[in-house]
Amino acid sequence: MLDFDFNPEERLLTCIFKGRLDTVLCNQLSTELESKFTSLTKNDNPGALLDFGLAFDLKEVTYISSSFIRLCVTGKKRVKDGAFSILNTDPFIMKTFKIAGLDEILQVK
């Protein structure tokens, strides 16, 4: 349900999500993301700001829950310089971010 692709030159972590991102799954994803962040950051403090950019790729996502929207907001806040974006959304998911009023803040593309 979640793969990672880290580009050390660009200092960009792309998180590739798949399927239906419902509330139950989002709780697991949150843990997976946190452990990935910890492995890539030099700061050992949990919740420390990330010194690399973050992109969520939703190309293979069919449904997102409000928990996933929260996950995106948390992700955006974690990135030190705010370099966060959401990629490859289908129109239905784009509309979901639009309704949540987050399409611009989260740079949904």
Add this chain to the structure above:
Amino acid sequence: MAENLTEKANDILERAIYAAAEFQEFNQEQTNKVVEAVYRAALNARVKLAKMAVDETGIGIWEDKVWKNVIGTQLVYEDIRDQRTVGVINHDTVTGISEIAQPLGPIFAVTPVTNPTSTAIYKILICMKTRNPIIISAHRNAARSTGEAARICYEAALEAGAPEDCIQMIPAGSREFTQMVMAHPRVALILATGGTGLVKAAYSSGNPAIGVGPGNVPVFIDESADLPFAISSIIMSKTFDNGTVCASEQSVVVEEKIAPQIRDEFKRQNCYFLSPEEILKVQNIAVVKESMSMSPFIVGQSVETIAQKAGITVPKGTKILLAELKGVGKDYPLSVEILAPILAFYTAKDYHSAIKLCIDLNYLGGIGHSAGIYANDEHRIMEFSQLINAGRIVVNTPTSQGAVGGTFNMLSPSLTLGCGTGGKNITTENISVKHLINIQRVCRRKMNDRFFSIDKPKYLDENCSEADLRFEYHKNH
């Protein structure tokens, strides 16, 4: 302090907007599953919630509150169950227009102290059916029971797959905070049921609102009516939950020639006519004279309690206190809306005077709400109905149950009754799911042949008259 409140309001609306975003992804089947789960849980809790509401508020009768909960759950559910509220809800092959239902977004719902749990459940059901998250603001004296109703519904909704935070409550008691949430730019619609002040606040908030306030329901008993049936029906309605339904009868108006029979019938059915001295005593405790509004201390109280507070003695088992009044307005405090088993009684010299009295009562704080008529003369029923400014004119029916719908007629069962522009509402209908969706219309090309058949330069010719253009428009059709 204000900053904290702003943060709190932002947090509630942020949660609601995320829920709204997820909710709009639901299809009809998923939506129906949530609605059914909420309905089942709420109906199963009907007795517990009714008892809680009466314990907490001290208003009404728990057995009647159960019936209100049944109306707010089972009857509302049966009414909305098969309605389409997601995606394409209608397609007309003749006009080529398809209608698509879209949710509105977060709905801020204010619930009253008189019908706390039933109104909360009903609002939750219609919001879930339309995929709108709901934020409930309970009356401060009914926060516990309303909160419990909301909790039961929320747990059932989550279990059925509804988005997190699709049902939220705001803490009761802070008018400042309620108004802050009400005016929040992310609120899509306010669904306010309550007193005049609250409804006014809803309309002043800057957000779209359906605000339903007080009524002052007149009932005319015509000479063609079945009198014992009419009196029995009025008693059943006015005593229901000790008169707390805003559509309950407030005044009975009759012609002089049948007044003695009606008085006798009321007495025979255990109602009590107050003497002029007793009227003064009752009005002193029932109405706040300065504001000409009912006293909150008598709302939903029994006849015994009211008599005790007023310092009068009435026969044991009295169902309703009747006050014979000579006029309407500030000199006659009992002519205003009183949600308790107190009923004004008027005699008029003839039919037209009686109707005029009903109009006066209707305009004394109850414009657009409800009215009742008992008659077996269709002409009089229709004449009365056309003269009265009421969203619902119920015929040969108890107004409390009749206006709410679903039991004595085919009106949509609802605990929020639109009062039209007279009550500063956009609709006179019983509020239901159709008021909580935006309907998009997909309009396919269907040429207006009459318009396109006209030689267009004729419109530019000043000498071409309306008659010429009308002829051209209808030519060959």
